[in-house]
Amino acid sequence: MSRIESMIKKTYEAAGSLRSADERRIKEVLRRLADSLEEQTPALLKANARDLAKQDPDSPRNDRLMLNEQRVRAIAASIRKVSRLPDPTGRLLDKRRLPNGLLVEKVSVPLGVVGAIYESRPNVTFDIAALCIRSRNACVLKGSKEAEETNKVAIALIKKALGTGGILPDCATLLPSERETVQELFTATRWVDVLIPRGSDALIRHVRENSRVPVIETGAGVCHIYVEKQADLDKAVDIVVNAKVSRPSVCNAMDCLLVDKKVAQGFLRRLRAPMEQYEVEMFAEPKAHSLLKGYPYLKKAAKEDFAREFLSLKCAVKIVEDIDEALAHIRQYSTRHSEAIVSKDKKQCERFLAEVDAAAVYTNASTRFTDGEELGLGAEIGISTQKLHARGPFALEKLVTEKWLIRGNGQIRK
Numbered sequence: 001m002s003r004i005e006s007m008i009k010k011t012y013e014a015a016g017s018l019r020s021a022d023e024r025r026i027k028e029v030l031r032r033l034a035d036s037l038e039e040q041t042p043a044l045l046k047a048n049a050r051d052l053a054k055q056d057p058d059s060p061r062n063d064r065l066m067l068n069e070q071r072v073r074a075i076a077a078s079i080r081k082v083s084r085l086p087d088p089t090g091r092l093l094d095k096r097r098l099p100n101g102l103l104v105e106k107v108s109v110p111l112g113v114v115g116a117i118y119e120s121r122p123n124v125t126f127d128i129a130a131l132c133i134r135s136r137n138a139c140v141l142k143g144s145k146e147a148e149e150t151n152k153v154a155i156a157l158i159k160k161a162l163g164t165g166g167i168l169p170d171c172a173t174l175l176p177s178e179r180e181t182v183q184e185l186f187t188a189t190r191w192v193d194v195l196i197p198r199g200s201d202a203l204i205r206h207v208r209e210n211s212r213v214p215v216i217e218t219g220a221g222v223c224h225i226y227v228e229k230q231a232d233l234d235k236a237v238d239i240v241v242n243a244k245v246s247r248p249s250v251c252n253a254m255d256c257l258l259v260d261k262k263v264a265q266g267f268l269r270r271l272r273a274p275m276e277q278y279e280v281e282m283f284a285e286p287k288a289h290s291l292l293k294g295y296p297y298l299k300k301a302a303k304e305d306f307a308r309e310f311l312s313l314k315c316a317v318k319i320v321e322d323i324d325e326a327l328a329h330i331r332q333y334s335t336r337h338s339e340a341i342v343s344k345d346k347k348q349c350e351r352f353l354a355e356v357d358a359a360a361v362y363t364n365a366s367t368r369f370t371d372g373e374e375l376g377l378g379a380e381i382g383i384s385t386q387k388l389h390a391r392g393p394f395a396l397e398k399l400v401t402e403k404w405l406i407r408g409n410g411q412i413r414k
Contacts, residue, residue, distance in 0.1 A: 004175060004181055004184040005184055008173070009191050011113055011170050012112075012190075012192075014169075015113055018110070023087060025165050026087070027083045030082060030133060032164060033079055033161035035076075036161060037075060038073065044150065045069070045072070047152065048066065051148065052065060055146060061120050063248075064121045065122065067123070067150065079379070083130075083134065088399065089110055090109075093108060103406070104404065107405060109402065111193045114139045114140070115141075115213060116128050117182060119143075119146070119203060120144050122150040122154060124143075124198060125141055128141060129172050131380075132172070133172070135396055139172050139173070141173065152174070185213065186207075187213075189212050189213055194216055195211050195215050195216075196215070196216050196217075197218065201335070216386065217385060217386045218381065218383055218384055218385070220385075221253070221337035222337070223254050223255050223256070224256045224258055224330050224340070225240055225341075225342065226259075226330070226341045227258065227343075228323060228345060229260040231342040233263060237270050239342055240271060241275065241278075242368060243340070243368055244275070244278075245280065248311065248314075250311075252371060253310075254367055256317075259319055260320060261320065272292070280297060281313065281315075282297060282299065282316075284301050288318055291319070306318070306333050323351065326341075327355055334356075336359060337359055337370065338359065338360040339352075341363055342363075370392070371383075372393035380394055382394050
């Protein structure tokens with residue numbers, strides 16, 4: 001047995017201590033983790049600074065990697081919120097007495113051991129661990145080389161909180177960041193029940209195509225906002241700017257702006273100044289390019305730009321004839337993550353909600369709300385863009401499966 005497989009097996013064997021822990025201990029572990037995270041903020045930030053020092057200072061991914069006091073406080077607050085969420089396990093989902101006297105019950109139970117592969121963002125280490133602890137799942141975490149120092153401090157805090165709460169520390173394991181580790185996870189079908197990739201489209205595709213462990217995808221976002229001809233243009237500007245600049249490196253940021261031709265000139269004129277303030281590069285097709293002429297960060301769009309998840313202060317822009325063309329464009333390029341329409345026409349809004357096939361569909365709101373925390377679910381593992389088991393924010397409620405309990409007194413099948 002390899003060293004990696006041995007680590008995964010220890011996590012599998014430790015998982016029973018989470019399943020048997022009472023509610024009070026589970027909540028106490030999470031509260032202690034949040035407290036220790038705040039107490040150890042200086043140590044965590046020092047480790048994070050060492051990680052950042054190894055990166056290209058101009059890389060847009062640095063925003064995902066970076067921690068500061070405000071972000072650490074937000075992570076701690078999220079962990080406390082998770083601790084207050086109801087236990088998703090042990091719920092009675094169905095109960096019946098059969099004619100032969102058998103008592104049949106269906107209950108929710110933990111998945112078992114959750115494996116996660118993710119890039120850059122060290123907050124994900126805390127998010128996944130907290131959600132798994134609350135749902136009584138053990139977790140095996142494979143972070144990226146970029147966040148290695150930060151993740152080492154994080155897992156030490158998580159293990160200490162588990163141990164002081166009387167739960168085996170091996171219920172949470174951070175695997176080495178080397179790429180070879182991934183192959184071990186792909187074949188760990190005896191010890192890992194589900195594998196969740198979180199990161200770039202290339203990472204997700206690689207995991208989906210190579211893992212023998214069942215995969216739940218958290219998808220990349222190519223998110224659209226369609227400004228319809230009946231839009232309140234001032235609201236539309238606020239929504240588009242927020243969706244692009246509030247945190248451009250995340251999956252729910254806007255990547256493509258679609259504008260109805262009847263309002264294109266007036267809307268793009270309003271949009272110029274706020275987008276220029278943030279130095280947003282706009283990759284425009286010919287019609288939009290003509291209307292944006294003189295904008296200092298204007299680029300000519302290539303076809304592939306409309307399929308890009310930019311993860312930076314860049315977006316594609318296209319003028320469309322009407323809602324039919326907007327819907328057709330979204331069908332062609334959407335990754336089924338988050339899509340939005342801005343319009344005062346309720347009929348068109350409802351049509352958009354009904355016809356767009358995505359995990360989250362909005363009317364008159366920023367796509368940046370596609371987030372477990374923002375939607376009242378607590379932290380999340382990621383945004384699932386698939387349709388089996390979980391779709392949208394993959395949060396606490398989805399970290400369970402079902403078990404049938406059948407109680408008899410000697411029945412035999414005839």
